[in-house]
Amino acid sequence: MSDGIATIFAMGTPSLAVASTGGEDFLRILLLQDFNTRVVVAGAMLLGAVGGVVGTFLLLRRRALMGDVMGHAMLPGVAAAFLAVQALGLERSLPVLLLGGGIAATLAGLAVIGLRRVSQLDDDATMAIVLSGFFGLGVVLLSVVQSSGGGGQAGLEDFVFGKTASMVTSDVVVIAIGGLLVLSVAVLFFKEFRLLCFDDAFAASLGRPVMGLDLLLLSMTVVTALVGLQAVGLILVVALLVIPAAAARFLTDDLRWTVAFSSLIGAVGCWLGVTLSAAAPGLPAGAMIVLATAGLFVVALFTGPKRGLLPRWWLGRSLRRAVGRDHLLRSMLECREVTGNGEITAAELMMNRSWSRGGLSGLLRVARRAGEMIQIDRDRWRLTDRGEIEAAAMVRNHRLWEHYLLEYAHLAPSHVDRAADRIEHVLDPVLVRRLETELGALVDAGPPASPHPLADETPPGDDVVAGGNES
Amino acid sequence: MPVHHRHRNPPIGPEHDPQAALSIHDVTVAYHRRPVLWDLDLDIPRGVLAAVVGPNGAGKSTMIKACLDLVPRVSGSIRLLGDELAAVQGRIGYVPQRETVDWDFPVSALDVVCMGLYRKIGWFRSVRRRHRNAAMEALDRVGLADFAGRQISRLSGGQQQRVFLARALVQEADLYFMDEPFASVDAATEEAILEVLRSLRDAGRTVIVVHHDLQTTRDYFDWLVLLNTRLVAAGSIEETWTPENLRATYGGRLTLLEAAGWAMGTAGSGQRRS
Amino acid sequence: MTMFVSDWQWGYDGWIVVITALVAMTCAIPGSFLLVRRQSMLGDAVSHAVLPGIAIGFLVSGTRDGGWMLAGAIVAGLATAMLTQVLRRVGGVDRGAALGVVFTTLFALGLVLIVQAGDSVDLDPSCVLYGQVELAPLDVVVVRGIEVPRAVPWLLGVLAVTFLSVQVLWKELLVASFDPATAAAQGGRPNLMQQVLMVLVAAGCVVAFEAVGSILVVSLLVAPAAAARLVTNRLRPMMFIAMSIGVVAAVGGHLSALTVPGWLALETTDVSTSGSTAVFATLLVILAVLASPQQGLLFGTFRRLALRFRIAEEDLLGVLYRREVESRGLGQPTGVHLSELGGGGPGLAFRGMMRLAAIRLRWAGYVTPFRLIPHPDQIKLTEAGRVRATVLIRRHRLWELYLAGAAAIPLDHLHATAMDLEHLAQPDLLASLEAEAAKSVHDPQGREIPRG
Missing domain, CATH: 1.10.3470.10 (ABC transporter involved in vitamin B12 uptake, BtuC)
Incomplete structure (x- = not known):
């Protein structure tokens, strides 16, 4: 056959x-x-x-x-x-x-x-x-x-x-x-x-x-x-x-x-x-x-x-980048609030939040290219005016959430930072407006005061959940 | 053994209360000839918010599925709104368990809600604007109007549950069966669902809910069905919510009855009085 | 054999059966694992997808035997499993679709490769698909002075390796198939075990390519294992039964290839053995579906009929016993006329069953005619019948007791449900029933429970 x-x-x-x-x-x-x-x-x-x-x-x-x-x-x-x-x-x-x-x-x-x-x-x-x-x-x-x-x-x-x-x-x-x-x-x-x-x-x-x-x-x-x-x-x-x-x-x-x-x-x-x-x-x-x-x-x-794999990879990458940038800008402001000095060293930033060294320098490079930060000398950085505005908005969002979570979700003050950390990046303007009306009186133009002492924010040895490399 | 009881049970029709929303008479349900729900006999009046409560494996979902003919029953009869299921199918709403479907399916929240209207729309006709408007209203009622166009995998678990609820709402049914609508949803969703259920009840509809959370049962519902492979008690929440009933419901499994069920399954004799 | 087939030649037909049987045994081993892992269609996919591997191996070596083709097929088989896995995990593709995409693509690739090689090589996709076991016995080598088909030592080797690797890795394969999560937690490498299985399947496909063709290897992978699964509940006996069923399929397949065309008065002589082996294997599955002792249709029907008959008997005894108790002291006849039993308007089947039951009971000495002129429809209990009925009634009332007490089933349902349950005669079930009801003497309706 x-x-x-x-x-x-x-x-x-x-x-x-x-x-x-x-x-x-x-x-x-x-x-x-x-x-x-x-x-x-x-x-x-x-x-x-x-x-x-x-x-x-x-x-x-x-x-x-x-x-x-x-x-x-x-x-x-x-x-x-x-x-x-x-x-x-x-x-x-x-x-x-x-x-x-x-x-x-x-x-x-x-x-x-x-x-x-x-x-x-x-x-x-x-x-x-x-x-x-x-x-x-x-x-x-x-x-x-x-x-x-x-x-x-x-x-x-x-x-x-x-x-x-x-x-x-x-x-x-x-x-x-x-x-x-x-x-x-x-x-x-x-x-x-x-x-x-x-x-x-x-x-x-x-x-x-x-x-x-x-x-x-x-x-x-x-x-x-x-x-x-x-x-x-x-x-x-x-x-x-x-x-x-x-x-x-x-x-x-x-x-x-x-x-x-x-x-x-x-x-x-x-x-x-x-x-x-x-x-x-x-x-x-x-x-x-x-x-x-x-x-x-x-x-x-x-x-x-x-x-598709490429769009998903790209989406993940840009989300990671956006999160990293938000964290960087916020850290700059928070470091300044603590030290009172606008010129921040990388070491101070590393104290504020557990970045990896390579990740931090990458974020700093991106921020400089975006015109949000300037490098004063080898180690010290400062926010530009534009960076200042963005960072203020960032901090404001973050703290609004912290207050919301304290108020409505009854989270302990020591936990709100991390929870807010995770939420703040996915805020769309509609939600922010809702948040503002919910919180009513708490809101004025500037960032509300942090509901927890900033020095406690990321105690040394704390895990990386609040770090910049979560997605 | 389908016939040998007839000489003892003369063929008088089962006494169903025509006023009841759900009337179950003498129902036994078996999977692969193994009875899992024995001799169920209960009436639920119209216009109540009823909870079906019992431990895991007590046959709660099975009871609902038997009412909708989704699992075959080996004996007994069921009347919905005083009639056979086929006669009132358009007046019955159903919310399955969330895990039973593939949430990656390429449909939007609005598409899912529209499915509740498919019977009304009928064969060969497509979904029109007025149907979509009705679906939007239902989505709005569960607080998801902003998410209508979103693909369902990009909704949170609570939102998915609310989409299912909206699909049931759009059915405008008189009698609803809901299988664990409160399972693993966030507090806000639980609140929203409860509000919708109460408004249904207040509008004179009957809602029968499989519920797993004893903590909230008393506050949420006004009628209670306690199940543990057989009916333990059924009635208004005040009458039935007693320590004895709850103990009888949760006080361990009826191992002997279960063993008898298995034995009937292997002997192939579970199809009694069909 | 010659009693079935007139022109059976041991030197030819015998070898065909031996070769097919060896393939069947080799396939049954990984096939059993595929079946219990619910991955049978993966076997189908791999058997298609080895085509490019075989083709490349063949193109590289230029011969039809040797390790190259085996290696190519194993690589292709592993690639199928891994690509499918990647599509599911990374791409989120449904399992069946992922299989479909991968194996059709590989098969198409194999077709193109083979056709591209064109006339220069002696390999055509049809023989890979259908096999040509009919030619295998003609290609012989001499081993220790005996002429054996070239395929036989080769097949024996693969069978031995397959069998030994499953023996060595038995525990790991078992755990990885049954509970991959636990296996992973214990460091059992379930993925590695999956790959081992794929290697075995691919090897089976290559040896099957000699005998039944790579498409019909699905048959030998799945059908014997499925038939065995219907006969036993445990994996190790299942594997051996599957191997035996494979051998039966091989013998039956070749025999039917030789004989069936004759019965149908067809004038053909060379009906495909590979095809008829696959058909025979499928018939064996159907046979198992019908006749397996645990799940078979025939046995199940027989058991149900027997049970219905016993129930009819026991019900008749119960009625007679109750009649006796009711009429105690009234001086009335305590027998029953069969026509009295049909209160609810029984169908013919019911009446027939009752009459049969009555005859059986009389023959066994449990009942006897009670009128002076004996009539088969008018019966009463004998002493032996009374003893047996007492046991039944006791069981019935014990169930009622349990149902009313522990299960709290409403009183008006007790009798009917107990009526169903009293026929269950499993000893352990009865023992626990006795224990549950030990304390009470009276049943819920206040009647006495007879002592057993």
Whole structure:
């Protein structure tokens, strides 16, 4: 059987670029100059978009890997449909094979649900068992197909690894019908799916049929996996369901936008993959689609504005910096209140608050660049006028909070400093105004007096909680 | 053993008080055939703020879930507002435990509150401006109007709980079930929630709250249900708040009853009188 | 074997079964741990994701055996587990999605690599996927004068290493699987144990690549372990049972590959052994679901039926006993006609059950016909029946006592609940019931509790 598969697989490799790949041909593909190219690209992109939509709901329902089960489970269905068609002496047609695959995938989905109910095996185990059982049956039937001879099994093998390039207009029509069906169901039931994925107990308390909605989602997955077979094959169809959805979660915090971005990423990934596979021979389109989408995922992982790694790192860094600056300015004022001298040495600052030496000099550098402090000589620093104003506001905020905490939260005076320390950096102007009205009479233009002796503020040996390097 | 009792319990319908907000008759609830709540029998009148109190594992949440058909019961019948659940589903509000959902979910506080209206909005229709306005009002009532557009993971625990409360408020229900709404919230939130609950009660609605804090039960509520795998006592707080009742509720687990439950679970006989 | 299959050849089919069985045993060991850790789909992911590792190892060494491919696969397997972990921890991605992203990407990479290598190498993804155990016995080496398939010594080695490493690290693996937090607190390195497990899974994938193909390795990782889990509650027996089930799946898989097409009158000769092994393993899981003594559907149904039957018997005895007590001194017949039992309008099933119970009781000598003309529906207690009924009634009243006292269940519920509980016959439960109720003589409704 391996000979057969090997030759078939070798046939699966040619991409759109066919044999001669000059730069000119690539340009033709990039610019969609051939009708055939347009068909393939349109089909693939539609597919990516649909996968992105359904995948988002699956991901949020924590069923991301159901797509994997469905994809694998289609093999026996497709093979059985092939055998049936052959036995009846009919023409092989895509819709019949897809129907077989769809029935098998639905059975697999129901098998997962049923096995979980009756066996007390966990989700992972039931999915793995159903997946491997169906796929095993598929391999058996495939070997029957191959040894029984007859033409056309090449088409069967394409379902395993996908063969985007062989898509013809009628295939794209099938994809379009399936895709539009799934999309319209997603639009119609958007509200219900949102509720189902977020809080199924509440959905049930509203009288919404949770089981029915789950089955609907399951059948949408089946249809998506079916139309995905053509492009990426049944092993990788789960990628279309999982990767765009997971990527979109880094971009936005709104479900509508998550769905939109997810389908966009799916579509762009498919287009990129098809185009890349055309760029050089021996790049199978299905695999290239997955790799391209994964590339987009990595981009989203790092740069996504909502949860991306770089924005989060940057946010943490700027927050740490802002906190450090606030602490520095406040320490300058407080040191002056104690010593009565506006020129403060780094050593005095280090006494006031437990900084690390390197951290302090970094903060001082930043403050000098911002024009808030000036360096008098090697060791001594002074606030500028601007720094003076900022520091006064800082101290005022801090002490307002201290008073508030003393007054309302009944914290001990020795604790209010630290508590206020943590809160003051996250104050937005609305809160400050509320604080001022709460405290009413306490407030006048300048910073209120500290409710605790300043010398006690950070006794030597105190821990670093109040230090400048908390985040 | 579904039928063998019939010769002793003639099939007269269960006597439910039609005036009661919640009427539970003879209810036993089992997980995997193991009874966890035995022979519950109680009425809660309309217009009260009722606490369901008991130790961990006493079946408090189970009772609420059984009322909403979220867990199957093996025997007995339940009437809500004098009728079957299906007939009054639109008049029932529910606040699940906060931990049951994924707070990273990509929705805003306003979106969550709107979910309370989904039944009213109906299938195939989308959320419109007037729905959002109603949701905003509810958010305002719990003091979160400023946070409407915020993604829910960026709310504090207390604020998340208040979002859930607002979602229940927008349901405009006559009977509310709330599962531990006071669990691990800050003092301000506790105050705000209590105020909302009282205003609901004053407007003639019934609120049934699973509560874990004995300290505050007496002050907050005017009706009390004491549970410990079976009903210990139920009634107005003055009548039921007695040392004997509390001792019976918290005085240790009924190990024998629990063991019997386990035995029924393994023997597979828990489905009695279904 | 030849009794099942006419053209069985020990030198060929025997080796196929041996090879598949060795793979199955090798996979069952890490598979058991994956199952109890609820990480079965990680096995699926790793089995896909080793493809690029195998491909690179193959491209580097140019041969299909040897350490390169093993090394490549192990690296790829570890990479899957670690990347998934990173995506979950750092990116906050859902576990299933993280797995999905990582393994599809690696698998796609592997496909591209293999296709890129093109015609120059003899490796195609299909044989990695489906395996070709049918060819394995043809590739032989001579060990001590005996021709054995090249795969066998290689498989034996991997099996031995897998088995020994699990034996050596048993405690650590157990703790890390059951309670990672405690393991970490005690310096048990649960993450290291996870990686050890991944190495074992990846090794299993490579050896499976020879026999069943890397996709179907999921089957041998999960199905035998799941079936074993349904049969036993403890990890060590579970592992050995899983290994045995794997062997059964290997034998059954190959046998059915040879025989089933014949039954179906198909004219094919070479049905995939790897596929049918996976199907057979799944069937074994279904069998375990149906027939496992603890959780099986069949046993459970049988137990419930038996219990219902016993309950019917005991209820009948109880009714007869109560009838006797009620009519004591009235000089009336103290038997009962079965038709009297159906006050609530019993269904056919109920009446049938009662009649069966009555026949059983008569046959065991607990009841006897009480009319001069014996009629099976008209019965009364014998002496033996009275003794057994006394025990039952006593149990019933003890439960009522307990329920009314400690559990404070309202009086009007006592009887019904006690009616359910009196059929529980677990000795330790009864002992504690006796202890609870030792002091009282009368039940809450004021009736006497018969002495047992």
